[in-house]
Amino acid sequence: MSEADGGMQTLDLGVVGNGSFAALIDARARVVWGCLPAFDGDPAFCALLSPREHPGGDFAIELEDFERAEQAYIPNTAVLRTVLHDSRGGSVEILDFAPRWRQNARFYRPVSLVRRITPLAGAPRIRVLVRPLAEWGARVPETTWGSNHVRWLLPQMTLRLTTDAPLRFVRDGLPFVLNHRMHLVLGPDEPLARSIDGYVEEAVNRTLDYWREWVRYLSIPLEWQEAVIRSAITLKLCQYEDSGAIIAAMTTSIPEAPGSSRNWDYRYCWLRDAGFVVRVLNRLGATRSMEQFLHYIFNIATHDGSLQPLYGIAFEKELTEEDVASLAGYRGVAPVRRGNLAWLQKQHDVYGSVVLATTQLFFDQRLVDPGDIGTFARLEPLGERAFALHDVPDAGLWEFRGRAEVHTYTAAMCWAACDRLARVAAKLGLAERSAYWRERAERVREKTLERAWREDAGHFSASFESTYLDASLLLLADIGLLPADDPRYVATVEAIGRELRRGEGLFRYVAPDDFGVPETSFTICMFWYIDALAAIGRQEDARQLFERILARRNHLGLLSEDMAFEDGEAWGNFPQAYSHVGLIMAAMRLSRPWTEAL
Template sequence: MKLALIGNCAYQALIDDRARVRWLCWPRFDSSFVFGNLLDEEKGGIFSVEPAAPPSQIQQEYLANTNILRTVFRTGEDLFEVLDFAPRFAQYERFYKPTMLIRRIRPLAGGPVVRVRCRPVYDYGRLQLEPTMASNHIYWKPPGSELRLTTNVPLTFVLEERPFLLEADAYLVLTWGRPLEAPLEETCDKFLRRTRRYWETWVRHGVVPDRFQRPVIRSALALKLHQYEDTGAITAATTTSLPEYPGSGRNWDYRFCWLRDACFTLGALRRIGQFEEMERFVTYLLNIAEQSPERLQPVYGISGESRLDERILDHLAGYEGNRPVRIGNDAYRQLQNDVYGEMIAALAPLFLDVRFQDLASTHSTSLLERLLARIEQTMEVPDSGPWEKRGPSRIHTFSLLMHWTGACAAARIGERCGNRRLAEWGRRLGARARDLIEKRCWRPDRGHYADSVETDDADAALLMMVNLGYLDPSHPHAETHVRALGERLRADHHLLYRYLQDDGLGETKASFTVCGFWYAEALARLGRVDEAEEVFRKLCGHANHVGLLSEDIDPETGRLWGNFPQAYSHVGLINAAFAISPVAGPIV
């Protein structure tokens, strides 16, 4: 997947290594695509900048420590670059983040001849929009809004897709809704400077490990773009319906907020010293908790929508011909009881970190107690487990692990805040969860904890028993558990399957990227640092040309599959990097 992610926490776009916008949903993460030829070459529209003659060389990279993308084309002696970015910077005590894509085309050598093509669509390709030329722009009319391309390129050349000699910087500004009404060149250059400064400052104010700094920074920048800042929701991935494996039919819409994924994303961002994302997510969580007083769903829409009914878009060909294309996700219907412990973990810094205690409102305290009550109520209630299998409900070990995690966090909060009742309640529930895990989930004949109280199967999510501190490295089960899971689930030396048993959806063929990082992290926490580093480096070797990872990796070809980029994969990379190479102390 030679795709690069840009965005500004209001929208995301994927641009391929030929400077084609392959994915852009407006005005929100979960809206219809405006450009979506990732899922259908004919119906997905096009927005490309390309040399008139076939290029002899193309290079693509991010400007260091930013989400600004640079693509350089060479054709013989002719050379030009395309800079793509979504404006984001501080303005009037808030962040300016318009639904605006800026593309700057700059000649670098010779006399490059360039062609621009811009054909947006809407309603997932059902609406082929008609362009209208105005005095200095072209506009299209999707339902309820306006798309406008403001440019200093002759409009006729754009409409007719006619090649032109690039003699000076050319600017293409595509907007949804409010157009750019300011001096074109001056405004674009100013937005570029301010956006670059914003990302460089955001990175500089974070924490990085002693080694592996570049992959950690790129992962952090990708995670940042998965928060829909308006509401605080954190999405699982940018795309929908990129299959886990060719022909598998496992094509899901990941443009929603899985509470579990969001919790671990926040943990990774806190690890690198970024906290504003947590503050925004807590607001999102408080809002969905108010509308869901009885139970939390595993996944919600980015506005907090509770219904995410799946629909199949039969008119789209699918990624490389892989159908179906789905929008919506029926996982919202499932029962996944681990979410209560994860949400306590997400809230915990409000109570345990003095820098955020002013944010611990009456609402968050009440929610904390409601979450702990739900842990007590659901401790032995069967659920679907973390992998959303379509089989029978069981009491899953991972859910018990997260019950333990949340209960222990609540106990710490009670101790810190002088709330004896909360502390004792948390300790009691933590002990109960541990007792269930030890008595009903450990399989001495297999050397690992099983995926549920009534089955014997291996589950890669249980590598988190070490990573979350449930199993201390000195625990007699710790190393045998990690080794046994690694052996049973290994697809390759460094690639692991999530599980091997039938999940009601067919055979599992692709390895799950984050599982390999969980394994590397667990090895490092057991003191097997050299082995962990070898696994980590091989996994990082699967990242694409700009350092991004998808959900799945084909163990036979090493090719990336699944939705892209996958937040969970980059969370795993960050956590494993810090486990292998902690933050360096001061030199003096």
């Protein structure tokens, strides 16, 4: 619901997409966010971030005398169904999707949103409002129209709406009685060379078939299947298939907490997520998506010996950060940021993340283009950088902007780079290189375990210089630095539960940073904690907590970056790919085996 409707913006949103672009749709079927022609483009639909000077930035289908709505995905698909009811017994169904299916030995996935409007009861009276804006909400684009279409001249593309609804009513936002099914096809400026109803009916059926077939081949756990499937589809929708990149989230500048200035642009690819994303795609059996992402990572990782923390979806290195004055922000919370200054930071854990991810190339026989000795040789410079930087201060995975330390997680990931290179060398029969990397891995491991342990506190610390805890320590066993039954790891997990947990939420850390003291629970950290509880033998505690976190997803099963401790309200960018990765991994660890159902 928009503020103009008398309500407050929320993250009770659905997402539709097809690997080329995505749109966020609120509980009343209003498109409130969508960047064109791709994830990193100009948000023609920017109502979510409140344009200051021009009404719109949305694509709404408003029902006169609206009373209530219901919304759900068609099971096992990315096709969203919303039903609006009026106070006079009328109702309307809106079906939203981005076309996607296999055609001519490739995937048909145009930058297109299709909306099918069907009267279900009574004589519903609707109004269609299509109001894209240009240049981040700063300008109303020039408009032209023909007999069955309207065009908007946007900075990066000309957008065309083809419809069989009364064009004047759509163009001018006039109300009319919906007495039969109507169709709206929004996309590139290309004439539709067939009947619109025929195209839409074929498109919806083929898109439904695509998603159902894709889900059919997923490897999923016995329990929590609906949650895992929805998270898997959401992760798939975060992939830009032209390059294979998987973005952190589809939005920018949704604050981490009410009134916070922690507003960041997440429409890019963070390398630190890579190892975990590849692992979950492997576990799901989504090998095509995994291989596309691996190719993206490998293209970046082997250009030279250095890495930055994040890149654009088309391998862009420079992601200059600037404030956007034309958008007031989510619930009016500024600033709205375009670009992300973190591309300039030193975050040395990325070397381990990339090597962890690309290790899959050497061990997975399903891949079309597996790793070989040449591939390994191109990865070794990353290991050299990891070894050289494992005890050099950096910004850490939480991207501190005002201080640098030798972060324990960074050192552990540098160890992981050396460790995995040793394993890969052994797999390739390169005994000398395996011994070389094994010796380096052991040196980093010994130093990390010694320098990060705090005997007086009885737990590992967030950095070699500090005594405070952070949630990344939960991952030390997961990446293999030490076994989960190591008393030091168990004690650290218990300490994190005491000091960072608040009810059903978990702080990343509680020490003040550049922007003060964190206020919300970082969603992925809760899944790390759940996974760690299970690893140290507290399986039932982990299951109960997992169930409670699942209940905090939005009405469509989607997760953002952060949650409020008190009521579980979603904050931070949305939908957060990494949160859904955490959900999938936790479900797979905790689920009863399939043999119990057979």
